[in-house]
Every structure is written in C-alpha cells, then in structure tokens.
Amino acid sequence: xxxxxxxxxxxxxxxxxxxxxxxxxxxxEIRDAVGQYRSLHEVEIxxxxxxxVTLPNTAINLEDMxxxxxxxxxxxxxxxxxxxxxxxxxxxxxxxxxxxxEEAKLTVVFYAHYDGQAVVPGLWSSxxxxxxxxxxRLEAGGEEVPFDELKAPVNPEWRLYGRSxxxxxxxxxxxxxxxxxxxxxxxxxxxNIKLLLDGEEERSSPNxxxxxxxxxxxxxxxxxxxxxxPMHQTRLPQVVYGxxxxxxxxxxAYGPAVGLHSGHYGNWAPDPGMALARxxxxxxxxxxxxxxxxxxxxxxxxxxxxxxxxxxxxxxxxQLKQDLALGWTEGEPTPLAERITRPAVNLLGFSVxxxxxxxxx
Numbered sequence: 001x002x003x004x005x006x007x008x009x010x011x012x013x014x015x016x017x018x019x020x021x022x023x024x025x026x027x028x029e030i031r032d033a034v035g036q037y038r039s040l041h042e043v044e045i046x047x048x049x050x051x052x053v054t055l056p057n058t059a060i061n062l063e064d065m066x067x068x069x070x071x072x073x074x075x076x077x078x079x080x081x082x083x084x085x086x087x088x089x090x091x092x093x094x095x096x097x098x099x100x101x102e103e104a105k106l107t108v109v110f111y112a113h114y115d116g117q118a119v120v121p122g123l124w125s126s127x128x129x130x131x132x133x134x135x136x137r138l139e140a141g142g143e144e145v146p147f148d149e150l151k152a153p154v155n156p157e158w159r160l161y162g163r164s165x166x167x168x169x170x171x172x173x174x175x176x177x178x179x180x181x182x183x184x185x186x187x188x189x190x191x192n193i194k195l196l197l198d199g200e201e202e203r204s205s206p207n208x209x210x211x212x213x214x215x216x217x218x219x220x221x222x223x224x225x226x227x228x229x230p231m232h233q234t235r236l237p238q239v240v241y242g243x244x245x246x247x248x249x250x251x252x253a254y255g256p257a258v259g260l261h262s263g264h265y266g267n268w269a270p271d272p273g274m275a276l277a278r279x280x281x282x283x284x285x286x287x288x289x290x291x292x293x294x295x296x297x298x299x300x301x302x303x304x305x306x307x308x309x310x311x312x313x314x315x316x317x318x319q320l321k322q323d324l325a326l327g328w329t330e331g332e333p334t335p336l337a338e339r340i341t342r343p344a345v346n347l348l349g350f351s352v353x354x355x356x357x358x359x360x361x
Contacts, residue, residue, distance in 0.1 A: 030187060037181035043150050046160070048075075049173040050131035050147060052114075053162040057169075059115040059200035065092030068114050072172070072197055079179050081195070086215055088207035092199030096218065099179075099193045107192035107221040112171040112228055113201035116164035131162040156235075171227035172197060194221060201228070233316040241306075244340065248348070251276065262361050273352030283345045288330035290343055302341055310337045 038045065055071060056064045072095045073083045081097035092115065119128045126132045126144075133150065135158055136142030142159060175195070182189060196219065198205055212219060232238040253272035260269050284290050302310075317335050320326070331339050354360060 033185040033187065034178065034181040037184050038177070039152065042152050042154055045173065045177050046150065046154070048177075049160070049165065049170055050162070052169050052173060053131050053165055054129050056129050057114060057116045057164055058118050059092055059203050062092055065115065065199050069093045069095050069199065072114060075176055076195065079176055086211045088210045091207035094199055094208070094211050095195070095197035097195040099189070101189060101192060104190060104192040106223070107194060109194040109196055109219060109221040109224045110175055111196045111198065111224060111226045112175070113168045113198035114164070114172060115199050115202050116167065117202045119163055126161060128163040131160050131165065134159045134161060168201070168228045175227060194219065233320060234314045236314070244343070251279065259360070276350070276352065280347060288344060290345060295343060299343055306341070310335070310341075313337045
C-alpha cells in the first residue's frame with residue numbers, strides 16, 4: 001500500500017523553494033510566503049496530486065505511461081516550462097522540462113519519477129488508482145473521508161492512499177506547487193530549473209543511460225537534486241547527500257528431477273529449499289552484519305562530517321520501534337541513521353514448495 005501523510009506536503013514545498021529562490025527576500029520571508037500559499041491552497045494541491053495518481057503508471061504498460069507523460073506535459077507548460085519528451089526504443093518517455101532565467105548563474109536538474117511499482121489488487125483495500133483519504137493508518141483503523149469533503153486546514157496526520165502518492169508523484173506536485181507559491185509571491189527563481197521525470201525508475205531505469213548520453217548538452221547542470229526518498233520521521237525537511245544503491249541477484253537451487261516423498265527420500269536426496277536457506281544465512285549474521293569475504297574492503301568509512309551529522313540527528317528509533325511493532329533492531333544500540341550507511345543483504349522473496357491447502361509431503 002502506498003500512503004502519504006498530508007503533513008509531508010508543507011515541508012516538501014519549503015524544501016523545494018530553498019533550492020530555487022532568489023532576490024532580496026531572506027529565507028524566512030520565502031518560507032512564510034510558501035507556507036501561506038500552501039495553507040490557502042492545500043486542498044487544491046492535494047486534488048492535483050489525486051488527479052495525477054488516477055493515471056495507472058506501471059512502466060511496462062506503455063499506453064498508460066504515454067497518458068501520464070501527456071498530463072505531466074500539460075502541468076509543466078502551465079508553469080511556463082519548455083517541455084520535451086526524451087525517448088529510447090521500447091521504453092516510456094522521460095519528461096524533460098526547463099524554465100530558464102537570463103540572470104541565472106547556476107542550473108539545477110530536479111529528478112523525480114512518475115512510474116510506480118506493480119499493483120497486486122488482492123493486497124489493496126481500495127482501488128489503487130483512486131486516492132482514498134483516511135484519518136490515520138489503515139492498520140490502525142483509519143476511517144475513510146470523502147475527498148470532496150476536505151476543507152482547509154486538513155489534519156496533517158491524515159493519510160492519502162493510492163499507488164505512487166508518496167513514491168514518487170508527490171515530489172512532482174510539490175515541486176510544481178513550490179513554483180506556484182513563488183510565482184504568487186512575485187519571487188523569481190534565481191537559477192535555471194530543469195526537471196527530469198523518469199518513467200521506469202521502478203524497473204531500475206534501463207533506458208536512462210542511453211537518454212543521458214544522447215542529451216548531454218540539454219541536461220548540463222551545476223547540480224542534480226533527486227526528489228525520491230522518505231520524509232524524516234520527525235516531519236522535518238531533510239537533504240541527504242548520499243544513498244545506498246542496490247544490486248538484485250536471482251539464485252536458483254536444483255534438486256531431484258521429480259517430486260519425492262519426504263518419508264522415503266528425505267535427508268538422502270538434496271533439498272533445494274534448505275540449500276537456499278543455508279546459502280542465505282552464510283551471507284549475514286543475526287545482527288545484519290555482512291559475512292561476505294572482501295566486502296569491507298569495498299566500503300569507505302564515514303568521515304567526521306557524516307558522523308557528526310548522524311550524531312546530531314533527532315532520535316527517532318524508539319518511536320519507530322513502537323510504530324512498526326519491533327521488539328528489537330539489528331545492531332542495537334546503533335541508531336537507524338548510522339545502520340543505513342552500511343551495506344546490507346535483504347531477502348526480497350523466497351519460493352519453495354507449497355503450504356496450506358496445497359501442501360504435499
């Protein structure tokens with residue numbers, strides 16, 4: 001289930017404007033202007049997000065992705081962006097937009113993606129492409145509120161449920177709404193703004209390398225900002241200077257050519273399920289520390305600045321443990337902020353045999 005706390009909208013707008021504002025106004029004045037705009041238009045902003053979410057966006061369905069790209073083009077052009085769809089054969093379009101200023105000395109590319117993870121309908125309590133407003137988390141009994149009944153101020157801890165509300169269509173709407181707020185206050189951005197909206201991030205962006213190589217001049221910039229990540233648990237804006245990458249590995253273990261009865265062949269014929277389990281457990285210890293030979297040689301230790309930033313971060317672990325019903329955490333008492341700077345092995349899925357009504361011996 002993809003959900004978004006409504007309280008996230010305001011910090012996203014403020015964080016967005018931090019990068020683009022210029023002129024004689026100081027930061028506090030700009031934040032006040034953006035906050036006032038958000039307060040007056042929060043239902044309108046949420047409605048624009050909800051409209052975007054209604055467009056199905058699984059990357060392999062190219063017709064759906066074209067409709068998303070058309071809608072995004074309209075949204076960008078309404079904000080005075082010059083828009084171009086960048087394409088690679090077999091993939092959805094990458095939506096590129098630029099809004100340039102003659103006085104700008106710097107250029108920033110903001111990256112976000114408009115595709116979402118695949119939908120498993122049976123895991124949803126509502127239509128994944130119709131935004132549902134709830135008074136809290138579904139698991140905590142949050143009650144549904146008709147969208148048409150939303151009025152400002154909206155409770156900041158209410159939730160929006162719908163595919164890609166938080167990952168990652170909210171980032172697009174937040175960026176555009178931030179520009180709306182600046183325009184309404186008469187504040188002209190002091191940088192050249194470029195947007196790159198990816199259409200297949202959830203598939204590891206297989207066509208992005210070709211698109212980047214083919215558009216080097218178009219995408220030239222002084223800075224790239226990736227607007228794809230979680231809000232800090234305190235609801236405060238955060239800028240992260242690095243994230244972990246991911247490499248997925250598919251492993252298949254083979255056993256006998258036919259199914260064998262465990263009573264007659266168990267502990268003689270090799271069990272592929274147990275072989276996989278043993279292999280996985282050799283990769284990490286019970287605290288999540290990697291046991292793979294040579295892995296430590298590939299990891300650069302944290303510097304003093306990073307370590308100091310982690311030390312200064314607001315403590316969130318105890319509250320998170322309660323929210324997520326965790327009796328313990330790996331590497332205790334090392335905090336989450338430090339643990340996620342280290343490499344990890346995680347099991348995405350494990351399939352062997354059958355259980356329940358399909359079980360056989």
